[in-house]
Structure formats: C-alpha cells, structure tokens
Amino acid sequence: MNRPARGRYRVAIVGGGVVGLFTAYHLARAGAGPIVVVDRGFLSSGASGRNGGGVRQQWETAATVRLARESVAAWRRFGREFGFNIWFRPGGYLFLAGTRDELGRLAEVHRVVAGEGLPAELLDRDGVARHADGLSLDGVVGGTFLRSDGTLYPFPVLWGLSETLRSLGVELLYGVEATGLRLEDGRVTGLATAAGPIEAAAVVNAAGGWSAEFTRRAGLVAFNEARRHEILATEPLKPFLDPMVVRLSDGLYFSQTMRGEIVGGLTVPHPPGTAGGMSSSPEFLVRMARALTGLLPRVRGLGILRAWSGYYDENPDGLPSIGEDPRRPGLFHANGFGGHGFMLAPASTRRVAQAVLGEPTDLDPAQFHPGRFLDAHRAAPAEGLTLG
Amino acid sequence: MGDAPRSTVRFRGRPLSLPRGATLVQALVRGRLPILQRSIRYHRPRAPSCGTGACSQCLVRVNGRPNVRACLYRPATDDVIRTENAWPSPEFDLFGALDAVFPRGLDTVHGFRRPAVFAPLYHRVIRRLAGFGRMADTPGPTPPPGRTVPTDALVVGAGPSGRAAAQHLASAGRSTVLVDRGSTGDPLPGVTAYDTTTVVFLPPPLSGGERPFRAIAVRDGGEALRLAARTVVVATGGYDGPLLFPGNDRPGVMTAEGALAFTPPGGDPPFRRALLVGGGPRAAELLDAAGAHIEAVVAPTQIAPTVVGRASALGIPLYPRTLLLAAKGRHRLRSVLLRRRGEGAPFSLEVDAVVLAHRRLPQPQLFFQAGARMAWRSAGGAYFPVLTDGATSVPGLFACGTAVGHPDRADAAASGVAAADAALGRTGAPAGGPTLVPDGPPHELEGYYRELLDGARRRGKWVLCPCEDVLLREVETASRGGYRGIEVIKRFTGIGTGLCQGRYCLPDALLLLAILEGRPPSDVGYITQRPPVVPVPLGALAELPDAPEAA
Numbered sequence: 001m002n003r004p005a006r007g008r009y010r011v012a013i014v015g016g017g018v019v020g021l022f023t024a025y026h027l028a029r030a031g032a033g034p035i036v037v038v039d040r041g042f043l044s045s046g047a048s049g050r051n052g053g054g055v056r057q058q059w060e061t062a063a064t065v066r067l068a069r070e071s072v073a074a075w076r077r078f079g080r081e082f083g084f085n086i087w088f089r090p091g092g093y094l095f096l097a098g099t100r101d102e103l104g105r106l107a108e109v110h111r112v113v114a115g116e117g118l119p120a121e122l123l124d125r126d127g128v129a130r131h132a133d134g135l136s137l138d139g140v141v142g143g144t145f146l147r148s149d150g151t152l153y154p155f156p157v158l159w160g161l162s163e164t165l166r167s168l169g170v171e172l173l174y175g176v177e178a179t180g181l182r183l184e185d186g187r188v189t190g191l192a193t194a195a196g197p198i199e200a201a202a203v204v205n206a207a208g209g210w211s212a213e214f215t216r217r218a219g220l221v222a223f224n225e226a227r228r229h230e231i232l233a234t235e236p237l238k239p240f241l242d243p244m245v246v247r248l249s250d251g252l253y254f255s256q257t258m259r260g261e262i263v264g265g266l267t268v269p270h271p272p273g274t275a276g277g278m279s280s281s282p283e284f285l286v287r288m289a290r291a292l293t294g295l296l297p298r299v300r301g302l303g304i305l306r307a308w309s310g311y312y313d314e315n316p317d318g319l320p321s322i323g324e325d326p327r328r329p330g331l332f333h334a335n336g337f338g339g340h341g342f343m344l345a346p347a348s349t350r351r352v353a354q355a356v357l358g359e360p361t362d363l364d365p366a367q368f369h370p371g372r373f374l375d376a377h378r379a380a381p382a383e384g385l386t387l388g
Numbered sequence: 389m390g391d392a393p394r395s396t397v398r399f400r401g402r403p404l405s406l407p408r409g410a411t412l413v414q415a416l417v418r419g420r421l422p423i424l425q426r427s428i429r430y431h432r433p434r435a436p437s438c439g440t441g442a443c444s445q446c447l448v449r450v451n452g453r454p455n456v457r458a459c460l461y462r463p464a465t466d467d468v469i470r471t472e473n474a475w476p477s478p479e480f481d482l483f484g485a486l487d488a489v490f491p492r493g494l495d496t497v498h499g500f501r502r503p504a505v506f507a508p509l510y511h512r513v514i515r516r517l518a519g520f521g522r523m524a525d526t527p528g529p530t531p532p533p534g535r536t537v538p539t540d541a542l543v544v545g546a547g548p549s550g551r552a553a554a555q556h557l558a559s560a561g562r563s564t565v566l567v568d569r570g571s572t573g574d575p576l577p578g579v580t581a582y583d584t585t586t587v588v589f590l591p592p593p594l595s596g597g598e599r600p601f602r603a604i605a606v607r608d609g610g611e612a613l614r615l616a617a618r619t620v621v622v623a624t625g626g627y628d629g630p631l632l633f634p635g636n637d638r639p640g641v642m643t644a645e646g647a648l649a650f651t652p653p654g655g656d657p658p659f660r661r662a663l664l665v666g667g668g669p670r671a672a673e674l675l676d677a678a679g680a681h682i683e684a685v686v687a688p689t690q691i692a693p694t695v696v697g698r699a700s701a702l703g704i705p706l707y708p709r710t711l712l713l714a715a716k717g718r719h720r721l722r723s724v725l726l727r728r729r730g731e732g733a734p735f736s737l738e739v740d741a742v743v744l745a746h747r748r749l750p751q752p753q754l755f756f757q758a759g760a761r762m763a764w765r766s767a768g769g770a771y772f773p774v775l776t777d778g779a780t781s782v783p784g785l786f787a788c789g790t791a792v793g794h795p796d797r798a799d800a801a802a803s804g805v806a807a808a809d810a811a812l813g814r815t816g817a818p819a820g821g822p823t824l825v826p827d828g829p830p831h832e833l834e835g836y837y838r839e840l841l842d843g844a845r846r847r848g849k850w851v852l853c854p855c856e857d858v859l860l861r862e863v864e865t866a867s868r869g870g871y872r873g874i875e876v877i878k879r880f881t882g883i884g885t886g887l888c889q890g891r892y893c894l895p896d897a898l899l900l901l902a903i904l905e906g907r908p909p910s911d912v913g914y915i916t917q918r919p920p921v922v923p924v925p926l927g928a929l930a931e932l933p934d935a936p937e938a939a
C-alpha cells in the first residue's frame with residue numbers, strides 16, 4: 001500500500017478526482033506547504049473518469065456563469081500549462097425547449113448569461129435547425145446557444161494535473177481510504193486512513209459522490225447526496241454534430257466526441273446513495289435509445305458501444321459547497337457539484353484553496369457556504385439548470 | 389455452386405453477382421481476403437480478421453447505413469454496398485501516407501497543442517480521422533416492435549454444452565428458450581430456439597419476483613427481446629485469441645474462427661499457403677478443414693501429438709516453441725519471420741496468411757455483467773466464473789462448456805447436463821470443485837512474450853489494439869511514466885475502448901502489463917465489462933416495451 005512520506009502536512013485532501021487535484025494545484029502554487037491527496041481508488045476511477053466532458057457557461061445563477069467563464073479560460077490554457085492536450089473544442093451548447101414554459105425559462109437563462117457579457121443566442125425553431133443538422137424538430141419550439149461552450153476530453157486533464165502535482169512535490173496516495181477525521185478539542189488535526197494517521201492542519205472533503213459518506217464519517221450530518229447517473233457511447237462515426245445538445249424536458253444530452261462516438265445520457269431516477277453500484281440499467285438503455293432516436297432519427301441503425309455510470313453529488317439547491325464547515329473548524333468542503341464538477345473545477349477550486357488559506361473569496365456565502373443548509377430561513381437564489 | 393441461386397448487388401459502383409445466402413466476405417474471397425477497411429489512426433490496410441462481427445476490420449456501408457459487418461452480412465438483391473474511411477479506395481488510400489509519416493505513432497495525448505492558434509485546425513484534422521463510416525443517409529426502416537419472452541429457463545449459446553443443457557431442462561418439463569448468435573442447430577423437443585439472436589445484456593437478477601432475470605437480446609433484422617427467465621444457463625463458449633507481433637494487423641492475419649467463417653460453403657479457404665499458429669485441438673481442426681493450404685505449423689510452446697500426426701501425414705513442417713518475430717509485406721502479407729525459442733537464427737517462410745489457433749479464450753462478459761464471482765486462472769490466462777457444481781455465485785445463474793473451461797466436446801455436453809441438473813436442484817452432479825481450470829504457473833504466453841520483447845529489434849508497428857490503432861510502444865511509455873493497472877492504461881492509451889471492446893487486445897495486454905509492471909496478471913486488474921456485449925442498434929432497443937414490474 002502507498003504510505004505517506006511524512007508525518008505532518010499543511011493540507012490533506014480526501015479524493016483525487018478533478019476537484020481534489022485542482023484544489024491541490026492551487027494550494028501548491030500558492031506555496032501552502034506540504035500537501036497530500038488520498039484516494040481509495042485509482043486515478044480516474046471516480047466521476048472525473050466517467051463524465052461526458054461537457055463545458056458550459058449557460059446557467060440560471062450569475063455566480064455560476066462567472067465560475068464557468070473563468071473555468072473556460074483555464075481549459076483554454078490547460079495544454080500550455082500542464083503539457084497535456086485536452087482537446088477542448090468550442091462547438092457550443094444547444095439547449096432545446098419543447099414548450100412555451102421551457103422557452104420562458106431559457107429566455108431567463110439567456111438574460112442572465114447575456115448580462116454577464118457572453119454572446120448567447122435565444123433561438124426560435126429555425127434557429128435551432130441552423131445549429132444542428134438532422135434533428136427532428138417535432139416538439140421543439142426554440143432554444144439557446146452559446147458558441148464558446150463546448151466539450152473536452154476529461155482523462156488528459158487528470159494526467160496533466162497528477163504529473164504537474166508530483167513535480168510540485170504534492171503527494172498523491174491512490175489506493176488509500178480515508179476513514180475519518182482526527183480531532184482535538186473539536187478542531188481537525190488530521191485524517192485517519194487505512195495507511196495510518198496523517199496529521200494535517202486542514203482537511204478538504206473532495207470525495208465527489210462519496211463526500212456525504214465522508215462527512216458522516218466525520219460525525220456530521222450531510223445535506224448532499226449521491227445519485228447514480230448513466231451514460232453511453234455509440235460506435236464512432238465521421239464528424240457530423242458540432243454542439244452538445246441538451247433537452248430541457250427529460251435532461252437528454254449528447255455530443256459527438258473527438259473520437260467520433262456520440263456520448264450522452266438522460267435522467268433515469270435511481271434511489272439516492274452509493275449502495276447500488278456503478279452499473280448500467282436496461283431501463284436507461286431503452287429510454288435513452290427512444291429519446292435519442294426520437295430527436296436524431298438517423299442514429300436508428302447506429303450501435304451502442306458501451307454504457308456505464310457514475311455518481312452525481314447533489315446539493316438541495318443545485319450549487320456546490322465551498323468553504324469551511326462551521327461545525328468542524330479545519331474541515332473544508334469542495335463538493336456538491338452535481339453533474340457539473342468537471343467543467344467548474346478550475347475556478348471553484350481556486351476559491352476552495354483561498355478558503356483553506358484563510359483568504360476571502362468572492363463567493364456569496366448564502367449560495368456557496370457549506371453552512372447555508374443549517375439556516376432554515378436562507379433565501380438565496382438556487383441553480384435550477386442542473387440537467388445535461 | 390454453379391447453378392445455385394444468385395443475387396446481384398452493386399459493390400463499389402459495379403454490379404456483383406454472388407451466391408444467395410453467402411456472407412459478403414465469402415462472396416468476395418478469391419483465394420485471398422478483400423481489403424475493405426483502413427485503420428482508424430494510421431489508415432493501415434485492413435482485411436476481415438475475426439469472422440464474428442466483433443472486430444473493426446470489415447465494416448462497409450450498405451444502402452446508406454454505416455458500419456455493417458461484411459463478415460456477417462448476407463447481401464440481398466439490389467443492395468448498394470460501398471467501402472468507408474478510405475480515399476479513393478481501401479487498397480489505395482491516400483491517407484495511408486499517415487502510416488509512413490508517423491512510424492513511431494501519433495501522440496494525441498501530448499501533441500497538437502502548439503501553436504494555440506492552430507487548435508481549430510488540429511481539431512478538424514483529428515476529428516476527420518476519427519470514426520469509420522459517415523452518418524446514415526436516412527433513418528432507415530423502423531425495426532420490428534420488441535417483445536418480452538417469459539420462460540422458466542434461458543440457455544445462452546447452442547454449442548454442445550448449451551444444447552445438452554437445454555435438452556435436459558426441457559425434458560424435465562421446464563419451458564426452455566435456447567438462443568445463439570448463429571444457428572441453434574437441429575430442433576430440440578420442447579425447446580424454443582432463436583437463431584441469430586445475441587444476448588447483449590444480462591443484468592444481475594432482480595430481488596424477489598417470479599422471473600428475476602431480464603436479459604436483453606437482439607435478433608438479426610433488428611428485433612429486440614426481453615428474455616424474462618427464472619434460471620439462466622450461460623454457455624457462450626470461447627473465441628480464438630490474439631497474438632502480438634509486428635504486422636499483426638496485416639491483411640491475411642486472421643483467427644481460426646475467421647478462417648472458417650470466410651471460407652465459402654464448399655469453397656476454398658481465403659488463402660493459398662498459410663502459417664497455422666497453434667499446437668492444440670483448435671490447430672488440429674484447422675488442419676482438417678484447410679490442411680491442403682497450410683504451409684507450416686508453428687506454436688509458441690509444444691505441439692500436441694494429434695497435431696503432429698495430422699501435419700506429418702500431410703507433409704507439413706512443424707515448428708514447436710517458436711517465436712513469430714514479424715509478418716512482412718507492403719500491403720498484404722508476403723512472409724513471416726520466425727525464430728526457435730532460446731536459440732538459433734531467424735528464418736523466414738513465404739506465406740500469404742497467418743491463422744491464429746493457439747489460444748481459446750472464454751467469453752466471460754455475461755458473467756461479469758450479472759455480477760458472478762470470477763477468478764483469474766493463470767493456466768487459462770483468463771477469468772472464469774467460480775463454480776460450485778455448475779452454479780455460479782449468483783443465485784439462478786449456471787454455466788457450462790468452454791466458457792467455464794471445458795475444452796472438448798464430450799466434456800462440454802456432460803458439463804451442460806451437470807449445469808442443468810444444478811438448475812433443477814438435483815445436486816451430486818460430478819462437475820467438481822470451485823473452478824474447472826486449475827490455477828498454476830504463469831500462462832505459457834507470458835514466457836513467450838518475455839522472450840519476444842527481450843532485446844527484440846523493434847521494427848514496424850506492434851498494434852496492440854487494432855480497433856483503436858494503439859501501439860505497444862504507447863503502452864510501454866505510459867507504463868514507464870508511472871501509469872499502472874489495466875484500468876488506468878486503458879484510459880490513458882485507449883486500448884480496449886474500440887469496437888471489439890477489448891476482445892482482441894485485453895488478453896495480451898494483461899500478460900504484457902504483468903511483464904512491464906513486474907506483478908502477476910491478476911494484480912494488473914481487469915476492464916469492467918460494460919454492456920452491451922456487442923454493439924446494438926439504438927433503434928432496436930427503442931422498440932422494446934417498458935419492463936414489466938418485478939413482482
């Protein structure tokens with residue numbers, strides 16, 4: 001088993017997915033001191049190695065639009081900064097509305113996004129047709145489109161981060177489970193792990209779909225919960241689809257990857273928690289096949305190559321938790337990202353690092369602070385555009 | 389075949405007359421295989437190879453539909469058939485220059501980053517290389533409506549063991565469905581048989597309920613079935629495994645299954661003088677089927693007496709314990725370079741094909757999908773389900789035949805009966821201990837590969853994963869860079885993510901990674917076997933009714 005090289009660290013991070021690694025990166029760049037990342041799986045075993053690679057800046061809440069826009073800039077730089085090609089391709093995100101109500105919702109999204117200075121387009125049916133070939137427009141009344149949204153290839157992000165972190169002296173311990181916190185007078189002094197205790201002045205919970213489990217292991221009530229989310233890839237075809245397409249009514253989304261596969265998913269209800277495992281269900285395959293062939297009839301003869309699943313880590317208000325847990329000084333949260341933790345990681349984790357270092361962040365505590373769910377009367381805007 | 393009924397199709401713009409009922413590949417074989425495809429990254433010429441529709445080497449476009457497997461497809465009159473992914477043709481493809489321009493491969497993980505202003509151009513170029521066919525011209529016909537088929541017992545695979553199991557279950561009064569991706573053979577009393585039906589997904593059983601298994605199958609012609617069964621017997625058999633050497637993807641390198649499938653009924657095999665690789669029962673079968681066209685027999689290890697006997701009778705030279713160093717030829721295979729293990733100088737043989745019959749591997753996907761406990765057996769170099777008297781660790785799921793390690797036909801039938809007995813609750817069947825294949829010393833190919841890689845001059849491309857054109861070199865580089873375990877290597881290099889979903893790279897990759905990582909193959913891990921077993925058309929699944937309630 002991997003073992004920590006030293007007895008004491010400034011920060012111990014639970015979870016070596018994109019959120020944990022990017023947090024470590026910002027901390028290391030800020031010269032925070034010795035940092036260790038523990039992960040019970042292997043690099044890419046969590047949601048960070050199982051997602052659709054979608055990157056969008058169209059949101060209902062302005063704060064999320066800003067995090068997304070800053071992250072897009074980071075994705076554009078990533079190849080130069082980390083030495084790996086992540087194939088970020090701005091093919092746009094095309095949201096589809098099937099009813100006047102849905103279009104009204106998208107108009108509101110459009111207003112927020114345009115208000116942040118991004119050139120999103122509000123589309124009627126013909127406008128939708130201009131952005132994607134071959135869609136069946138029965139049941140489509142309009143949509144929105146933003147060209148600078150797009151897709152990336154998640155794996156090289158993880159390779160680039162982990163290699164860079166190693167060269168910065170950050171310890172990455174895969175195959176090591178964090179079993180709880182070590183406390184003194186109610187304050188965090190370190191981490192209990194399967195490889196023995198690790199002393200650390202701060203612990204970051206970046207355990208993705210398992211972060212609620214870790215919060216509970218720390219003896220606290222968790223407000224987020226894991227939901228299994230399924231996805232599939234088809235046989236590869238020559239390029240024919242540029243944008244990521246997302247349908248509001250059922251959460252259907254799909255794009256064509258650099259490798260030519262159509263990768264997409266759909267919301268199929270699963271009971272919360274991680275007990276069910278990360279397998280695929282026949283219900284998903286059938287519903288996804290119906291939805292996809294309905295919207296894009298020419299894929300009817302196209303083969304499904306493989307299906308898999310992972311966990312969305314969902315907060316009740318659709319926004320992540322970033323900052324220190326008021327119930328346990330020294331425990332910081334970087335979780336609750338739902339289906340969007342990959343795209344938002346670069347900017348969000350910069351705020352996590354700031355919080356760990358005791359610096360102020362520009363985030364509204366009512367929207368992002370982990371303590372917000374303790375306040376029954378809070379009234380901050382929630383993020384409702386959480387599908388796709 | 390002179391006056392057998394024939395159909396006329398348009399193949400690459402010209403009329404082609406072919407015997408009705410033949411597969412497209414059989415119809416195109418003229419003493420050698422047609423080159424129908426180019427590989428995905430380097431546009432290397434590719435000819436059909438696996439004969440089971442699993443690999444990516446015979447995809448053609450039929451009536452405006454991409455990615456049709458020519459080795460399985462039986463053309464109908466007036467079909468319009470074209471090739472894909474090559475210009476002007478798969479034999480002479482201008483993109484083939486990529487292969488020569490990038491002799492050490494193309495690094496898409498680190499490369500193509502600078503200058504940043506070129507990113508859109510790189511994206512366009514690399515995207516164009518991706519994929520085999522273009523999107524379908526039209527949606528095509530709506531597939532027939534799917535349906536649910538309830539049964540007591542479902543038997544998957546109609547080889548000797550599956551047929552024996554089905555017969556035994558039916559004679560005990562159980563309603564029994566027998567499916568096979570090919571033919572189910574002669575009718576069996578009381579058994580409902582479905583030919584050309586592939587079970588693509590066997591989820592773990594539902595808890596409670598009359599019929600806890602809900603397997604999904606797809607039939608030729610696009611009909612989807614939901615097979616609701618109380619008991620499932622998996623008898624999915626085996627397939628002929630890969631062998632790695634430079635030029636292992638050249639037109640003319642094929643599996644034993646391929647060699648048999650490409651031979652037209654009553655016709656000649658798809659080669660004139662082939663090198664047969666293997667020294668066991670499978671090699672003996674090939675000698676029986678195509679002995680007149682076998683130039684020599686080589687085996688990574690020993691050659692069994694039955695093979696020696698047959699080959700000697702035909703005057704075919706034998707080379708036991710021999711390394712296959714390279715397959716040569718500009719396009720098609722012209723010769724192979726061999727060397728006795730441990731000694732001697734390399735020598736070459738002029739052959740136009742290499743037939744791989746050295747290794748029979750189990751088809752384990754359904755066991756993995758259903759959540760059965762599996763065990764690595766180094767003797768078989770593969771994972772097998774852990775069995776107790778024909779029963780897997782999943783209640784209601786039983787297994788028999790080659791899929792669990794019964795090598796020959798007589799044993800296989802007996803194992804089918806034993807599995808059926810276990811399913812019927814009759815214990816005391818003589819199927820033996822927890823697994824049939826003993827664990828033991830490392831698989832013989834591990835030593836073979838150690839010797840092959842040790843000091844070998846690396847000339848030419850060693851295509852470890854032909855579907856995605858991933859080179860051995862890339863895996864070695866990743867491994868040296870600290871990426872460990874098959875799951876990480878898969879995501880880093882893309883091996884095992886192509887059309888065959890790892891069938892033709894994973895078995896070798898496990899052995900090679902074991903060597904590179906200095907630990908046993910069982911510690912290297914395994915790729916999660918994701919559904920479906922073979923690609924299923926979206927349209928077929930879309931027609932499936934919603935699942936009936938569990939209870």
Ligand SMILES: Cc1cc2nc3c(=O)[nH]c(=O)nc-3n(C[C@H](O)[C@H](O)[C@H](O)COP(=O)(O)OP(=O)(O)OC[C@H]3O[C@@H](n4cnc5c(N)ncnc54)[C@H](O)[C@@H]3O)c2cc1C
Nearest residue numbers: 015017018019040046047048051052054178208310341343
């Ligand atoms: C199918 C699917 C599609 C998605 N599509 C998109 C998309 O298109 N765009 C997008 O931005 N996002 C998408 N997401 C969401 C995105 O993948 C996640 O939000 C993001 O990867 C979360 O990163 P993470 O590092 O927090 O979690 P993970 O990558 O899951 O990492 C958490 C890590 O914590 C480790 N861990 C857990 N518990 C412990 C413990 N006790 N001790 C030690 N280690 C532990 C795990 O092993 C794991 O490696 C998708 C998610 C899924 C499942």
